[in-house]
Amino acid sequence: MPKAEFTSYYGRPILKRPSWAASDIAGYFFLGGLAGAGSVLAAGAHLTGRHTTADALKLSSLGAVGLSAAALVHDLGRPARFVNMLRVLKPTSPMSVGSWLLSGYGSCAGLAALTAVSGRLPRLGTAATLGAALTGSGVATYTAVLAADTAVPAWHGVHRELPYLFAASATAAASGAALVLGPPREHGPARCAAALAATGDLLASHRAERALGEPVAETWREGRAGTLLRTARALTVAGAAAALAGPRLGRTGTALGGLALLAGSACTRFGVFAAGVASTEDPRHVVEPQRARLAERAGAERAVAGTEQAGCRG
Numbered sequence: 422m423p424k425a426e427f428t429s430y431y432g433r434p435i436l437k438r439p440s441w442a443a444s445d446i447a448g449y450f451f452l453g454g455l456a457g458a459g460s461v462l463a464a465g466a467h468l469t470g471r472h473t474t475a476d477a478l479k480l481s482s483l484g485a486v487g488l489s490a491a492a493l494v495h496d497l498g499r500p501a502r503f504v505n506m507l508r509v510l511k512p513t514s515p516m517s518v519g520s521w522l523l524s525g526y527g528s529c530a531g532l533a534a535l536t537a538v539s540g541r542l543p544r545l546g547t548a549a550t551l552g553a554a555l556t557g558s559g560v561a562t563y564t565a566v567l568a569a570d571t572a573v574p575a576w577h578g579v580h581r582e583l584p585y586l587f588a589a590s591a592t593a594a595a596s597g598a599a600l601v602l603g604p605p606r607e608h609g610p611a612r613c614a615a616a617l618a619a620t621g622d623l624l625a626s627h628r629a630e631r632a633l634g635e636p637v638a639e640t641w642r643e644g645r646a647g648t649l650l651r652t653a654r655a656l657t658v659a660g661a662a663a664a665l666a667g668p669r670l671g672r673t674g675t676a677l678g679g680l681a682l683l684a685g686s687a688c689t690r691f692g693v694f695a696a697g698v699a700s701t702e703d704p705r706h707v708v709e710p711q712r713a714r715l716a717e718r719a720g721a722e723r724a725v726a727g728t729e730q731a732g733c734r735g
Contacts, residue, residue, distance in 0.1 A: 437701065438701050438702065439571075439701065441496060443694055443695070443698075444492075445492045445495050446492070446493075446496055446694065447694035447695075448488075448492045448690075449489045449493050450587070450693075451594070451686060451687045452485045452488050452492065453485075453486065453489045453523070453560050453561065453564055453591075454560075454562075454564070454587060454590055454591030454594055454595075454690070455481075455482070455594040455595060455598065455686070456481075456485035456526075456560060456561075457482075457526065457557035457560035457562075457591060458557065458592050458594060458595035459485065459594075460479070460530055460553035460554050460556075460557035461554045461557050461561075461595070462474075462478055462595045462611065463475045463478035463479045463482060463533070463554070464551055464553070464554035465554075465610060466599070466603075466607065466610065467547065467550050469610070471603070471610070473607060474599055474603030474604070474607045474611070475537070475550075476537040476538075477598075477599075477603055478598060478599060478602065478603075479533045479534045479537045479553075480537070481602060482530050482534070482557070483530045483531055483533075486526065486527050486530055486560070489523075490503075490527065503520065506520040507520055507521065515563060515566045515567040515570050518563065519563045519564070519567055522556055522563055525552075525556050526557055526560045529550075529552035529553035529556060530549075530557070532546070533546055533552075536549065561587065561588060561591035562587050562588050564587060565583040565587040565588075566580075566583075566584060568583065568693070568694075568697065569583050569584075571697075573697040573700060573701055574633075574637045574700040574701070575640045575641065575646075575693075575696040575699065576693070576696075576697045576700075578632060578633045578637055579629040579632050579633060581632065582628045582629040582632055585621065585628075586622065586625035586689070586693070589618050589619075589620075589621030589622040590653075590657075590686045590690065591686065592614055592618035592621070593615060593619065593622060593657050593682045593683075593685060593686045594682060594683050594686035596615040596618060596664065596679075596682060597615070597678070597679040597680065597681070597682030597683040598679065599611035599679070600612075600615070600678060600679030600682070601676050601679035601680060601683075605667070605668075605672060605675065608664075608667055611664065611679075612665055612667060615660060615664035615665070616661050616665055618661065618682070619657045619660070619661035622654065622685075622689070623657075623658070626654065629641065630642070636703070637700055640697075640699040644695070644699055645692075645695045645699075646693070646695035646696035647692075648692075649688045649689075649692030650688070650689065650692035650693070652685075652688045653685045655685075656682070656685030656688060657682060657689075659678070659681050659685075660678045660679065660685060661678075661682070662678070663675065663678025663681065664678045664679070664682070
C-alpha cells in the first residue's frame with residue numbers, strides 16, 4: 422500500500438505555537454548561560470589567583486543574571502508571577518526547580534560581586550563565589566530541560582542532547598567574556614575553555630540533528646533557525662581559533678575572538694528557539710516522529726515474539 426499523505430484539520434497546525442517571545446525567552450536562555458558559566462570560570466580564576474579576571478566575571482555574571490531575570494519577568498507579565506513560583510518546590514517541574522535555582526544563584530552571585538568590589542569579608546566572598554559556581558552550572562543548563570520538557574518536536578526530540586549543547590554554548594560565552602574583560606596574562610584557562618566549548622558545541626549540534634531525524638531536522642538547517650545556527654557555529658569556531666592564537670594576535674585580536682564567542686552563543690540560543698517555533702508549524706514534524714516510534718516499538722515486539730517462539734520450539 423502507498424504511504425498515506427497526512428494533512429491536519431483544515432491545514433491548521435497540530436501544536437500551538439510557543440507563546441514565548443523570542444527576545445525575552447531566547448535572551449533569557451543566553452543571559453542565564455553567560456551568568457552561570459561565568460560564575461564557574463570566576464570561581465576557578467578566584468582559586469588560582471587570577472583576581473582581575475575573577476572580579477570582572479563576578480560583576481558580568483551579576484549583570485547578566487539581572488538582565489535574564491528582567492527578561493523572564495517581562496515575558497511573565499508581572500513580577501508577582503515569578504514570586505508565586507517560589508511558593509512551592511516541585512522537583513518534577515523544570516520551571517519550579519529553575520525558579521529556585523535562579524533565586525539561590527542570584528543571591529550568591531550578588532554577594533560574590535559585592536565582596537569583590539568592596540574588598541571586605543574575603544571568606545564570605547569565597548563561600549559566595551563557590552556557591553555561585555555550584556548553582557550557576559544548573560542555571561546555565563536547566564533551560565535546556567525546560568525547553569525539552571514540552572511537546573515542541575525540535576526541542577523534545579533532543580532532550581538528551583540539548584543540555585550538552587547549552588552547556589557548551591554557555592562555556593563559550595563565559596570564556597569569551599573572560600577574554601574581553603581579563604588581562605592577557607590571565608587568559609590561559611579561558612583559551613582552553615573556548616577550545617573545549619567549540620568542540621562540544623559542534624559535537625552536540627551534530628548529534629542533535631541526527632537524533633531528530635527527518636523531517637524535524639530540517640528546522641535546524643533551514644529558514645531563520647538554520648541561518649542562526651550556521652552563523653553560531655562559524656562564530657564559535659572563529660572565536661576559539663582566535664583565543665588559541667591569542668598571543669600572536671595581540672590584545673585586540675583576542676578581544677575580537679571573545680566577542681565572536683559571545684555572539685556565537687547568542688546565535689545558538691536564538692537559533693534553537695527559532696527551530697522550535699518552526700517545528701510546530703508543519704504537521705509532518707509531529708506525525709513522522711510518532712510513526713517512527715510506533716514502527717520501532719512494533720519491530721521490538723516482533724523481535725521479542727520471535728525469540729519466544731524459538732524458545733518454545735527448542
